[in-house]
Amino acid sequence: MPELTERQKTLLLLLIRDYIESAQPVGSKRLVEHYHINLSTATIRNEMAALTEMGYLRQPHTSAGRVPTEEGYRYFVSQMMNQAELPVSVQATISHQFYQSPADIEQWMTLAASILAHQSQGVSVVTAPHTDKAKYKHVELISTQGRQVLMVLVLVGGEVSQQILTLAEPVSQERLSQTATRLNKLLAGLAVDAIAALPARQDALDQDILTLILRDIRRTAEQVSGEIYTDGLTNVLSEPEFAESHEARRALKLFGERSALQDLVARTMPNSNVGGLQVLIGGEGGWEELRQCSMVIARYGVPGLATGALGVLGPMRMSYARTIPTVRYVAGLLSDLVNDTISGE
């Protein structure tokens, strides 16, 4: 890859920035007029020709302005990656919102999704913190009516699942509480395998509940990620890319289906660590439907204990300058929150 001169570099970044704002191909004249450059349009044209030659820009048709290629965006992103910071005031507003809201994972997730969508004007995705090494922490059994029992199962790492069981026969709350207490002593801190290896209990009720607990933990452990939260689908509806092209419309369909989303997060994330941040441009990573889109994603949480992913999807010309620092900042915040809440167990 040939080197870029300093001038080419500024020109390229300027042009991409302008295109991201205007969504219009950028010509030499526009560049000179809007950014009072001390050069003539002809010189700019020469440079743009060079940049086109190198693969950073392209022309939609012979006589239109230039538009960034994927390569161009990649360069643009790499340039701002380490430098972009969220204004302190925005940071404050965001963190304020988190610490104001009730301390509840579900709320945090919705809030994160909403903030990301709002700041980036794209579609946000957040997965709840999740661990593949699920360990038992606590169970509660609450009788509701007759044979119906509400079971609340808490895992080490903070995941909570509730389920209504129907028992073979009515059981008093007292007996349920005793069962819960026994099981809590017995199972504290055990992983799936250890629980499965336990000898059968004499007490039939104990054994029934135990089986259910086991099934529930297994179910949780099998999932590749926690519950998925998303927001801002409608943000993107007003973008010209999506309004026109049938192509891009399909990308949205993808986001309507939870299962596809889960897949996407699972596929894109394994090669990334907590703290890292990835920018996938133009459907990098083999997503045909997302060829016109970009994603900014990051992992958050406490490695080995509970981690989740969060990110933003938008048109390829999304505002990286805004999105990247936001994703990074929110990921950091969530990591802290998760850490405060569940670490040390």
Next chain:
Amino acid sequence: MPELTERQKTLLLLLIRDYIESAQPVGSKRLVEHYHINLSTATIRNEMAALTEMGYLRQPHTSAGRVPTEEGYRYFVSQMMNQAELPVSVQATISHQFYQSPADIEQWMTLAASILAHQSQGVSVVTAPHTDKAKYKHVELISTQGRQVLMVLVLVGGEVSQQILTLAEPVSQERLSQTATRLNKLLAGLAVDAIAALPARQDALDQDILTLILRDIRRTAEQVSGEIYTDGLTNVLSEPEFAESHEARRALKLFGERSALQDLVARTMPNSNVGGLQVLIGGEGGWEELRQCSMVIARYGVPGLATGALGVLGPMRMSYARTIPTVRYVAGLLSDLVNDTISGE
């Protein structure tokens, strides 16, 4: 309103059905050819002119086919209201899905939203069952780490809320359990007012938790509806109405915002009882943004104990024949499920 002859009636219904499928203005020729009517196009034209006169049809322009007016749709819906039934096989599939899924309100809601969206090809909205007369049922306190405590609060009616509290100082699980047991005895079945009227507890921990419980119940009671679930936003993206008109695009924005949705459900539902089913055509009820849309909504649940709403939003020419019976059937199913789970308390 002048009477419709039998022939006008069939013609009108036929035309509307055709338009709903094709999304194209329907002309006299098309009508004759597709439905082998024993009349000439000229006769049809005369009848269509009459129907237009009466306000059931209109012409987008002088020489296009006819399109139903709101009035026309209203007539169409009133004709099928009592007659449309879901095929038994579809009923079976749907109810199967519900009884297969884990008995968990959240799951039911997501499932209902998904089924509605899928069957109707529109956007679905489901609100969780909710009561305005919240009564205490049960609390559990689970220590997680240090001063962090997970509180699970169950209300009569089945609503469950969980929250993480931060206490002033670390408290053992044992002490937490005792507190929970005491409070459960004390508060069982009490409504907000009764709890608020209770004398202060000597035990500081008891009192703290009590205050938090009270705040939580109040918060729940104040909401006009339970959590809102929605699905199928992307279904509607492929409809021509939404692809083109900027107008209709705004309707979708409305559905992106939870608060607006909540408002909408609250505003439209009070005049409807469980079991009843409303069809709002063309934004009836004062929703400017929904002028091009229709909604089919119903209440479900156990009156006085816990009720919720569910419905479908789609273009005015949505498939009522499919949507109406589906909404009705799912509402019935959810009512049964809610009833099975929480009644008798």
Next chain:
DNA sequence: GAGTAGCACTCTCCAACCGAGAGTGCTAAC
């Protein structure tokens, strides 16, 4: 009088066309 054939009329849709304008690449001069 209900139904129908025929016809003139209206209006949209589509394709072709054209000119204005934007932007380019290249060349020659500074």
Next chain:
DNA sequence: GTTAGCACTCTCGGTTGGAGAGTGCTACTC
């Protein structure tokens, strides 16, 4: 290395001119 100038290309917006669809009306038939 930079710039002025120019010929060239291509899109975009507006216009034009059928072709086709659908209508309303009239006059005719049973």
